[in-house]
Amino acid sequence: MSLTIVGTVAFDELITPFGQSGKIIGGSATYASLSASNLFSDISIVSIIGADFPEKKLEYMRSKGINTDGIKRVEDGKTFFWKGEYHNDMNSRDTLITELNVLESFDPELPEKARESEYLMLGNLTPAVQMKVLRQMKKRPKLVIMDTMNFWMDIAMPELKEVLKEVDLLTINDEEARQLSGEYSLVKAAKKIFEMGPKYLVIKKGEHGALLFHGSKLFYAPALPLEEVFDPTGAGDTFAGGFIGHICASDEISFDSMKRAIIYGSALASFCVEKFGTTKLLEIDRAELHKRVMRFIELTQFDMKLN
Ligand code: AMP
Secondary structure, eight states, X not given: OOEEEEOOOEEEEEEETTEEEEEEEEOHHHHHHHHHTTTOOOEEEEEEEETTSOHHHHHHHHHTTEEEEEEEEETTOOOOEEEEEEOTTSSOEEEEEEEOGGGGGOOOOOOHHHHTOSEEEEOSSOHHHHHHHHHHOSSOOSEEEEEOOHHHHHHHHHHXXXXXXXXXXXXXXXXXXXXXXXXXXXXXXXXXXXXXXXXEEEEEOGGGOEEEEETTEEEEEOOOOOSOOOOOTTHHHHHHHHHHHHHXXXXXXXXXXXXXXXXXXXXXXXXXXXXXXXXXXXXXXXXXXXXXXXXXXXXXXXXXXXX
16 A cells, blocks of 8 residues: 655744744644654655755655655745744644745646555645645545645635545544534534535544544544643644554555544644654654553543443
């Protein structure tokens, strides 16, 4: 099995109640691919960077088994830059700066290998680029998952809806589900979103876990309560990367495998938020990941006799 991930490879700057990160590496494709690489190894990234992006960071991705041939470097351009500030409860953040830079004129051209993947993750990125990637796949992938955010709903809703028609599974947060569907109830929102294309919907609820909708079926997974959330940046992309990583590793597309995928995604996201940026994602190994998955199982299991 192989997986293509399209998304941003970026510079981020974060302000949290614990301090400031300075300029660090981020981006939706960075988080998603590093997360998926904990479960699965045949991953190709499609993205764009400027002259300022350090080659060493790409080398590091390659050392994790991620193919970076699809990351285009623009020698006279600057890498996408995002700056955000978190409030005291760490649940809400303000975007202070979004500089699209090289992303503004990104016309992706997929290397041969990336076109042949069985699985495709359209990570958070301009919908027009997501569509161009979709169109270059040699055959219809077994599963197309898409992650997006309010930013693109605000400025490119018609293009986003065009991409959605070809997507199997959408991951968004509750606010975005409401914005996309115009419904307050998440159950009603899911029904409306199914009419737009996806057959599966994952609603990420941050520290309150995630919901999986499919037809009339519903699954809920909590997030692991953590003593300290240091930096929530990338948690959503890490979740989506872990999710698709498990689906690729198991090569099983069913409601049951998606339930397991949600737990893997949640476990990886719980690591991600423990340190600034991608730091923690690079430190964990399979044994630690499995230990954390066990904690999710313990968190939700109980015996009960009905009387
Ligand atoms: P998350 O916290 O999961 O929403 O992801 C944050 C990451 O998304 C950061 O590393 C940013 O570089 C990246 N990001 C922020 N805004 C955008 C955007 N409009 N499109 C794509 N990626 C973005």
